[in-house]
Amino acid sequence: MTAISKALGTAAFRLTLVYLLIFMIIAGAVIGYMFWRTNNLLTEQVMQTVGAEVKGLREQFSVGGVALLEQTVERRALRPGNNLYLLTNSQGVRLAGNLNRVPPRLVEKPSGGVFEYTRLGYEGAQRRMAVGSVLGVSGGALLIVARDIEDQRNFTSGSRRIFLWSFALLALVGVGGGVMISRHILARIEKVNETAQTIISGDFSGRIPITGADDELDRLSESLNRMLTRIEQLMSGLKEVSDNIAHDLKTPLSRMRNRVEGALREGGGEDDYREVLERTIEESDELIKTFNALLSIARLEAGAVGKSFQSVSLSDILRDVGELYEPLVDDGGMKLQLHVEDGVQILGDRQLLGQAMANLFENALKYGVSGGCPDKKGQSMIADISVKLDVVNSEARISVSDRGPGIPEGDRARALKRFVRLEDSRSQPGSGLGLSLVAAVARLHGGDVVLEDARPGLRVVLSFPIEDKSAHS
């Protein structure tokens, strides 16, 4: 019962009711008009027949006078059917016909109309309805010709009753259908509600079931589910950040604090203090860098930056950054090879892309090794760091390869995550945020990062959708 009363209160049910009401008003008006027109039409038709007969009888009268008229009327009145006649003399006495009296309604309105009558010899029986007209014959005599329309009336009122019942049935079915539809929709909305409740209570894994009907409710559910997935990702990102902060920022902070505390406790000369302070500044600078990187990644992943992308030349950025790092690569005794395709444009942010590429160079510098093996012909050395930009399948692809130890296949997905520093690299300085920043920048630009085996070494492949020039006016 509560389910029904709940369904009665829904918007869907109210809409059904309003629809039904409008439908019934319009249908009622149309059908009512139809009845009225039909009735009029039938009456007019009867009047025409009556008119024709009156004309015929008048001819009889003009040929044979009252006597022939009387004879004809008497004969016709005896025929079974709906025809009604009455011929009276000037005193109003019946001469012939099957009507018992002159209908008063007709006397008032000689042009003709509807009246009630009783058939001669059927006095006391129910009065019936007829349509007819009066004709004045010579010397005050009256001739009334009419047709019974009681059957027509009965038929009309019968069909009116049928229509009314159908209307009642329609209303009943409509209301019932409204309740059913409302309950159906209500049940599905209740599912959405339940999912929302689970999520409010803290379980983010809940999703709205899809019925497979592929209707607007399904589409709404799908959108909501996608939204939930996105929120879940952001939430877990946030959680990860706070976990990371707890671990990777607190550790150096407590190290710093311990050092300062130790210096205070032990005393010592100005030089000792100075040394501790200098190290503290160095370490806090490192912390700041880590913190900045962490914040940037979090904001990049939340999509909070880069709303104002512009058309930028990936070729120029890569060349710039390559030129920036080339001396450093040289100094490390390595060889840099840069293959950049010209005029590769994407929609993006120059600063972020530049930083991502700088991170790739720094990574290659950090983990790559110098003095790579000679190539197969033994003629020249294969570049220690090789950087390439080309367009493959309308995607701009940047690959940066080094000749270092690479990353085992199983660790590659993990290496893109924040603070993940694979065991081999623990000894190297760095925050472990370089590649995850690259990944965040790539994703913000609608691109992707893949780590591959450069045999030997690591190849980082960044792909970006290139700018669709046709979509750009």
Add this chain to the structure above:
Amino acid sequence: MRVLIIEDDHETASFLKKSLKENGHIANIANDGELGLQLARDENFDVLIVDRMLPKLDGLSAISTLRAEGDQTPVLILSALGDVDDRVTGLRAGGDDYLTKPYAYSELLARIEALARRSQPEESETRFVVGDLVLDRLSHKVTRSDETIVLQPREFRLLEYLMKNAGQVVTRTMLLESVWDYHFDPQTNVIDVHISRLRSKIDRNYEVPLLHTVRGAGYVIRDSDL
């Protein structure tokens, strides 16, 4: 140099004031945006240091108000917000330079000194001279003791920036920003390597070094005789 520090954190403000005084500059402090705007209107400063988030009137509004009134005093924006977008809005509001908190004092000093210099009409100078080193901005020629020094385009721009700020310390990030137009913090010593290449070209074969490293801050080009 007269500096106005518009910063609501008292400790930061007085640290800056004290440090600037040690470097021979005079600093005034305003603890909120309205007072800062008032002081900037009433008195003449060489540089304004403006925090973005301030009580009463936020830093960016104060700057855009000043700019709308025709005040062209160079402004360094200090902000905890350091994303590319934040930077762009800061500079669009009328800031001349943008520094993200936390920062090293040496970085701030180098930047405001560069800003104060920039406001002097030397931009149009076509020749920079430091000792016997001459850089011609029109012919793109560099000579030292009348001997031509061949520089790569990027090395030329590096030297140009250093000479434009001759006698002033410029930091690594300032060089990365002005010569390469990138605002990130390199984790490695990329800039140092470029400087050492430049140094090998302009200083190696000469008795008096002109390009000096300032420990913990950056680089400065100056004639040692001064």
